[in-house]
Amino acid sequence: MARRTFPRRNNAPSGGTCAPVFARTIKEPGYLQTLRPSRSRGSNELRKIFLQTSIIPSASGSAYLEIPSSSPASKSTLIPPTSSLKITASVQGPKPLPRSVPFSPSLLLTTTVKFAPFATRHRRGYIRDSIERDLGVHLETALRGVIIGERWPKSGVEVVITILEGDEDGWWGDSGNDGSVNRGGWGLLNVLAGCITVASAAITDAGIDCVDVVCGGVAALTRDPAARDKKELVRILDPCPAEHKEIVAACAVGYLASRDEITEIWMKGDVGADPNALVEGATHAAVGSLAVVKEVLLEALQAKFQGPMEGNESGLKRKAQDVEMTG
């Protein structure tokens, strides 16, 4: 990842963004392995999700999503065992297209995905690199079919995603000295799923008409460390790459639960004979995260109309629910 530097910035030192590796990990061979996180939740259990909408007042819609680290922080080292995904999304528009743009009968969607420079253990550049552009394209496919674009001819909407902390591709201890883990980019799938979910929440927050609330989910096939023969593969939902020594395949989807439709799919690795199982797992994960999205959106809506609506609370509540459900 060639990093370009800006001449007019005080560029941060290149290299990692995390605490350095301490001598003890090198001196005591066994010690490092004791720090390895492992998955404590069930194979179908998702990580907890924090979601909040309307965090940016100047945007027409915005949302923040965080998937906190599920492994407990270690007492003996400063380095967090796993990363925790943190993504913000803001929606600008719909607003009229500039005159220079040719006529468009429906809403023009642009998606921009950017990692913050400190989002991963290896420092990112300020200019979007190919990975970020790729994520942007994936996200656009996930969202395009969901938005009812015909209602805004001649206008555009911009979905801007900033990844404040990305999921890593593996455990830091498995990597070289520089702290960067480059094992097939499993973390990107989680990032994409997160992007889809948070973008969808932000779009709903912006009040743009959609056919459904699209949600992202990830499933993976991993080698079971318990099984000795090393042949056994287990399917897990919402993998945290740092918790698994070896991920064989993974898949991220953008899924419309109530219509049972997939808008985006990204598969990686050796899927084996039955890719459908993996896709299905990912859709399950998406439905799982939808639960949180729905709850949060409902709450946000209720909070918004709490004041003036106190009189006839119950009836309106149902109405509000109705609106939000239909997304």
Add this chain to the structure above:
Amino acid sequence: MPPGGFSRTRNVDYDDDDAYDDEDDYSEEGEGGDGMTEHDKEQMRVGTTRVRQGLGELSEFTSDAQIQEALWHYYYDVDKSVVYLKNKLGTTEPKQEAPKKEKATSRFDQAASVADQKAPTTTGKQTHPQSSWLEESAYRVAYLSPPPISMPTNEAIGDFFWDVPWGNVPLHRLGVITLDTPRYRGGLLGGSSKLAALAAKRRKDREEAEAAATKANSEANAAVAMLDKLTVKSKEPTSNLRGGDTERPSRARYPGRRRSRSRSPPPEAIDEAILKPAVQQPAIVCELPAQRAKASMFASTLCGGSSTAARRPFPTLEVFPAPYTIYKEYDSAKAFASPSPDDIKKRVQGEKLAQSVEKLAVADEPKVKSKNLNVVQEFEKSGLKRMANFVVVGHVDHGKSTLMGRLLYDLKVIDQRSIDKLRKEAENIGKSSFALAWVMDETSEERSRGVTVDIATNYFETDKTRFTILDAPGHKDFIPNMISGASQADFPVLVIDASTNSFESGLKGQTKEHILIARSMGMQHIIVAVNKMDTVSWSKARFDDITKRMTAFLTEASFLEKRITFIPLAGLTGENVVKKIESSAAHWYTGETLLEALERVELPKRNLQKALRLSVADVFRGDMRSPLSISGRIDSGTVQVGDTILALPANETATIKAIEVQDAPVDWAVAGQIPTLHLTDIDPIHLRQGDMVCAPNAPVKLVKAFTSKLLAFEHVLPMPVEVFRSTLNSPGGIRTLSARLNKFTGEIVKKKPRIVKPGEVARVVVQLERELPIEEGMRVVLRERGRTVGAGLMENVA
């Protein structure tokens, strides 16, 4: 602020996009509008009779309207209409069902309609899904909103947001969606009324077809099967997406929705349905839905407040008092009554500071020293050769570039090796006949297309004269470039393709326009090179014919006959260009070669004594040493290194750092030359192609309207035109036609004519939208929609 987002953005962002009017684009659509042209009506009439013949006895049962409608849909195809009408009458269905184009229904729609059919439908006429979907204009959110607050004006935006909190925006700050009828009604956007009518018709047809759903063909079934495959798991009915009151075709495959709708009895019950959406099983039930996490430290900082439920209502701030204002001392202090400590200090140091600042002046970079030459004397002393600039004009592909390439090659300006190289390259892309043209056409686009795009400049020298060639593009799209080239030239060389038809097509096209432009620039001599004589085997008859017709045309454009020179030649083979022709077929021609003619041309007088006037033909940024350079012909006056010049219309001065003429550095340049001036002390944004450079002590005035003697090429009325002075141009208009003049004496023939015919001369008042630097005696070209309507000589400011 969900739904408010849009309206707010609109309010906010409009300041730079003021006249945004989405109204008129859609106002037309949907109304039928009888937009039939005469032609259509005629076709319709003929078609109707023919269809009646085709229908035979059935004809009696068919109304004219039906036939016409069928014709309309089949684009007047009689056979198809007959077949359609027969089918229709055969089924004896009273209901009108117009022909349906296969293409109009997508596979998806077909699939949907098949699904519709499967579903137990009891609904009557179903409105078109798309339109009903859109007609439902209200967001239900709107009911819930508090009374709308008025939006601030643009200037107040900053103030409006100043105390808006980060998240948790108080309710009274939220935007409100008001009920607008949506403008998009599913018609063709901005379409003509006829197209809209057609679309509306198609739509209606499709609805009916869908309702009937009689076309369950195998293809549609396949499409359904495909859709099924696409779904991951089951096809159980899913939740009712917009509360059950709208329907889309794509969702028609969930029968549950449809049933719930058809059952719902009148008003109140529907309301019920809205409030209680049928609880439906989603396709995938997740056993372990994700848990909500508590806000992490970071999240709570970012979003403010841990959980949404526990949010305290936001206190609304009316004014924000500074904390110290509550103290008594604050009122009595009068903090700003006496001068501030800064003021006191400044007053003490004031004098000294000013002095020291003066001393601080940065040493100016060494100014360009002027040698203060008397350029006119220098010029006479130098005994320079005659300098001539000519522009090569003519219709596209008549061989201008080839001829010039040949001229340079035969004069050994281009050596054999470069020509060989060009030949090979040209052969490689299969354009070997263009090898010589590539001497002039240097950009890759010009080469690959075989068309000159921009003016190419080249030089050569004979014993008596130094020539500058300006090779103009012949294509009509690049006329502005040709004008820029012509404005730098002393006389034109018109290249005419002698081969059959080419000459004639040129005469209608750019041969004519180029001549008119050249003439309007004040050029009086013209050399007509009758090119490609080899293709007509040096036929004297052809040459004479062309000569006769061109002479007639040129004299009409007020070239004097004695100043026109015709030369038969062939650029590709080089006969009569530099060397005289030897072929016996051309023994009849004993006149001069092109080169001889060029040397013989009388040049206009150079106005060395007048004030400097230079029109900028090109602006380029060079290297570090000469960051900004311009080139262009000096129309009058002289320049030397160190001179200050004034660039118009920017009205900025610059200093000349160095001068180059024909790629060699010199100390001065005089009228008639096309120098490159390297400038300093000016921002590049002030200089543009077509600008006027003049002496600061005798500047050209910027004018907004002027009277001009106009030679009309087309019919001229008071009308909007584009006014070109060299390449500098501005939209404008002919305001009044003051008088028609005698072409030769200039006397007034008729006052206030209503129209000026092509070839006539008139005095007109030209109004400009932008000011242009124009002074008496300058030439302007008036163009309208890509055609040159006339050429003018500026007389005085109006």
